[in-house]
Amino acid sequence: xxxxxxxxxxxxxxxxxxxxxxxxxxxxxxxxxxxxxxxxxxxxxxxxxxxxxxxxxxxxxxxxxxxxxxxxxxxxxxxxxxxxxxxxxxxxxxxxxxxxxxxxxxxxxxxxxxxxxxxxxxxxxxxxxxxx
Numbered sequence: 078x079x080x081x082x083x084x085x086x087x088x089x090x091x092x093x094x095x096x097x098x099x100x101x102x103x104x105x106x107x108x109x110x111x112x113x114x115x116x117x118x119x120x121x122x123x124x125x126x127x128x129x130x131x132x133x134x135x136x137x138x139x140x141x142x143x144x145x146x147x148x149x150x151x152x153x154x155x156x157x158x159x160x161x162x163x164x165x166x167x168x169x170x171x172x173x174x175x176x177x178x179x180x181x182x183x184x185x186x187x188x189x190x191x192x193x194x195x196x197x198x199x200x201x202x203x204x205x206x207x208x209x
Contacts, residue, residue, distance in 0.1 A: 083135075093134045100127050100134075104146045108153055112174035116154035124150050152178055152194040160206040163187035169206060 079097050089097075107124055111117070128144040137143070153176055160171040163185025170184035172191070181190045187203035 111150050111154045112157035156191050161203040162206050164202045
């Protein structure tokens with residue numbers, strides 16, 4: 078979703094606004110695809126290039142530290158679809174495609190805290206179920 082107040086304040090053209098909307102839609106679909114198809118370095122690079130293009134459209138400095146979409150893509154690919162089983166109750170839980178950093182899932186007498194990408198995660202009283 079584009080922040081129209083910011084777009085108007087920055088004097089963006091209608092064409093730039095349409096490009097921004099289009100790129101956001103594409104990246105949302107890429108995040109969904111990543112959850113279904115697994116991580117792709119090629120897709121990660123494409124998302125990164127889209128983020129640079131968005132910065133140019135908005136008139137912001139080219140700063141990879143401000144990129145969020147590629148980070149979200151990598152995180153979702155790391156977690157979405159993984160299944161865990163509670164050691165006590167046997168209840169299973171599959172991490173949903175909507176997973177985001179900081180999400181906490183409890184099931185049975187167990188939990189999975191997906192934490193932050195490349196920083197931390199925690200699990201308690203559960204074991205990951207290997208995909209068949």
